Amino acid sequence: xxxxxxxxxxxxxxxxxxxxxxxxxxxxxxxxxxxxxxxxxxxxxxxxxxxxxxxxxxxxxxxxxxxxxxxxxxxxxxxxxxxxxxxxxxxxxxxxxxxxxxxxxxxxxxxxxxxxxxxxxxxxxxxxxxxxxxxxxxxxxxxxxxxxxxxxxxxxxxxxxxxxxxxxxxxxxxxxxxxxxxxxxxxxxxxxxxxxxxxxxxxxxxxxxxxxxxxxxxxxxxxxxxxxxx
Numbered sequence: 001x002x003x004x005x006x007x008x009x010x011x012x013x014x015x016x017x018x019x020x021x022x023x024x025x026x027x028x029x030x031x032x033x034x035x036x037x038x039x040x041x042x043x044x045x046x047x048x049x050x051x052x053x054x055x056x057x058x059x060x061x062x063x064x065x066x067x068x069x070x071x072x073x074x075x076x077x078x079x080x081x082x083x084x085x086x087x088x089x090x091x092x093x094x095x096x097x098x099x100x101x102x103x104x105x106x107x108x109x110x111x112x113x114x115x116x117x118x119x120x121x122x123x124x125x126x127x128x129x130x131x132x133x134x135x136x137x138x139x140x141x142x143x144x145x146x147x148x149x150x151x152x153x154x155x156x157x158x159x160x161x162x163x164x165x166x167x168x169x170x171x172x173x174x175x176x177x178x179x180x181x182x183x184x185x186x187x188x189x190x191x192x193x194x195x196x197x198x199x200x201x202x203x204x205x206x207x208x209x210x211x212x213x214x215x216x217x218x219x220x221x222x223x224x225x226x227x228x229x230x
Contacts, residue, residue, distance in 0.1 A: 017201030099161035144182035
């Protein structure tokens with residue numbers, strides 16, 4: 001059994017989708033990041049960076065429990081555990097890792113900044129909005145180019161690179177992007193969104209998430225509480 005400590009965000013949904021795709025038994029423990037659950041001692045013991053998601057696999061590699069944080073590491077662990085969605089050859093695996101690292105190091109951080117400055121910043125800073133919106137469009141264009149030559153990001157097969165990237169693109173409107181401007185990406189997006197495991201995965205905890213409107217929630221997510229020494 002895998003215990004998943006998560007919230008319905010793009011990084012959380014990566015793991016929800018992967019668990020559904022692999023048909024692994026799991027229990028979900030909601031970590032309400034607007035309420036500050038990520039700062040509790042119990043959660044920090046498995047996710048010292050106070051970010052979701054984190055997992056505890058009760059049946060780890062040596063038969064003992066193992067805890068993991070960072071969504072990219074968790075995806076790699078689950079792919080290794082099941083032998084799925086990582087590629088069957090060394091070449092395929094390295095291509096998958098290449099595009100997984102692209103998501104972890106580029107797509108997530110940059111689209112997150114676009115979303116933040118467009119939707120959540122207390123004041124509209126034109127420079128920041130333009131910088132991150134333009135970077136979002138550049139990344140969408142790069143993905144579109146890759147998908148003009150391949151059915152999926154790492155080649156002809158669906159992998160953890162697609163699983164990692166898809167949830168981040170679900171908020172394309174808030175990132176200042178039109179999917180119709182990227183036809184190959186749009187087709188890929190529609191194909192993935194229709195996968196049964198993806199449909200189930202993005203519904204995990206979704207009913208608990210509410211619009212971020214309160215100053216207390218904003219303070220927890222973006223204010224000084226993030227920077228306290230723990």
